[in-house]
Amino acid sequence: MDLPEDDEELVNCVVSGRVPSYSLESKLGDCFRAAKIRREAVQRLTGRSVEGLPLEGFDYDSILGQCCEMPVGYVQIPVGIAGPLLLNGCEYSVPMATTEGCLVASTNRGCKAIYSSGGATCVLIRDAMTRAPVVRFSSAKRATELKFFLEDPLNFDTLSLVFNKSSRFARLQGIQCAIAGKNLYIRFSCSTGDAMGMNMVSKGVQNVLDFLQNDFPDMDVIGISGGDALLRMPGNYCSDKKPAAINWIEGRGKSVVCEAVITGDVVSKDPAQNIESSHCITMMEAVNDGKDLHISVTMPSIEVGTVGGGTQLASQSACLSLLGVKGASKESPGSNPALLATIVAGSVLAGELSLMSAISAGQLVKSHMKYNRSSRDITKISS
Template sequence: MDTRRRPPKPRRPTSSQDGGGHHLHQKRLPPTIDNSSPSSPPKASDALPLPLYLTNAIFFTLFFSVAYYLLYRWRDKIRNSTPLHVVTFPEIAAIISLTASFIYLLGFFGIDFVQSFITRSSHDAWELEGSHNPNFLINKDHRLVTCPPPSSIDPIPKLPNPETIITPLASVEDEEIVKSVTEGTLPSYSLETKLGDCKRAAVIRREALQRTTGRSLEGLPIEGFDYDSILGQCCEMPVGYVQIPVGIAGPLSLNGMEFMVPMATTEGCLVASTNRGCKAIYASGGASSVLYADGMTRAPVVRFETAKRASELKLFLEDPDNFDTLSTVFNRSSRFGRLQGIQCAMAGKNLYIRFKCSTGDAMGMNMVSKGVQNVLDFLQADFPDMEVIGISGDFLVSS
């Protein structure tokens, strides 16, 4: 056995020489990684031997020229009473060319149309999977952060599964509550009642939503809002709020007083147009307002077997002696809704009933609908043959 050490094989030089014979050491770079695939997926046009614009021009020209040639030939055959199925060799070549160009155009633009949807969905800014959007990462604190695109010498970072997106909470108790919400043992809508802290409930609900869906809500603000003020009034199960710019218009001279009108909007020129109107009113000496009617209406439609029965209900509803009874039944649904009047109109066997009531400071359509339903249920006892067609019959009666 030969134990002699063999001379080492010559290596490739890793340094370069300058003009004076000195060696300039260079650090070997790792192999370049092609990052073009995530941002520019392969397309069907990459397999074409010619540039895309030139290939499209050729097939467009071929399609329309061959179609014109065949139409011209078929017109001559019809004029000369020649059977259309008798074709010559140029016509066969034209039919093959027409079919080939049609298949190319249909296939190419069809694939491009499908790829447009695939590309659009792969650049979804809310997607957390690394194969779709490498510009979003999870940092060491388990928070979603943005990062610059990876360089050509850095490996493409891999994102964890959506289930691992965790935002540290204030206490271990909050973590247990989030776990209960995600597992379904604690309803999300009951957090405010259970915790007694609306802000804390919104934070926990937000975190549970992120862990359940695997999507981040980092762009949705949560700090700086009074969540107690909306409890049971204007929004259920909040997880944040939306910022809307507020403009100012005025001064508005109304009823001898001047007002500055704040307007929250994202519509361009809306505040400017309102401000011009305020300026015109102010320059003309101001405006006066008069409230002559205040009420919300709902007009259900009912149907009977005969027009006579519909007229009997109409007379019953319009009788002043019955108004107090109907008003008591109507007002039972709300502390603020109060029945003001009833008007009826017949259309054959159909009877349209228009209820008008006051609703306090609220818009009040829900309370009106509940009051109307109470009255309809009450009328069903005396008019069992009454069929309710709709709670809103879209029928207007002049006041």
């Protein structure tokens, strides 16, 4: 149907169902107008107002076909700055978007303690994105044959060649297999340049699966975990967007360890009191005859990128630029997201240090009661 030029008529068309809400951008060729019309239609259909949700002041063209579908506005989150964070000899002002009072102030306090003690050291120990399809055979014996084929070093170069065709930057690093009955779970690990790279690795996995069908035509692909149209049942061996032991043990994305020694004059009390309260991910111990505190965080699955996704949006791009990691590095591909991961770990180290200090000093509840409670009378705020 021909679209009416009047916005009011367009809203009525969306409300009545004559014009699908999802088609407004393509039919109008104006992303802001599409969001405005959709927003009004939603309010009429629900009988509820979204007046407090901003509409103007956002570039809706920048998210067309990516980031968000059928937008009706955007959410504003305050951004504070913690730092300077002294990490590997360099200073970083760390932007933090949050609505939790005390969080930026606490991280800033941790940054100050780290700075006063000579800074933190951070090391990237692994860098590999993963994707894990699950395939099924008629017998466990047949599944085992594919397992042996994939794990044979003599076949790795051929599989790498097939996998790497998916991208200029994707490079296969390893294949790990696990069997459960007739099912074979195949975990592919690859480097992804400056992107986080989950789409990149999914394409590479699809290439390999297509290649394997030639020698294993009886292989039934059950799903690419988080992947494409083949997805019917996730393999869950990645493991994507969920806590999993395999990601702690093997890592996913950037695996980083960050440490600092907080000197006694900064700690100002017996640091050994903190030890029992934190171990595994965050570890603390008294060093130098109990005078100083050694603190470390080990983060095996930091999934970050500096290109792709929402990194091109104005707010996100500005924060990446502030950290000096915006976009791709021409001199050293992959170095920007690696640096971003270390900054994340360093910021976590600062936050953990301040948190444990607040707990040991009995300041945690007091600070939240003081700074994390609104002084406005909510009964006077219109709904």
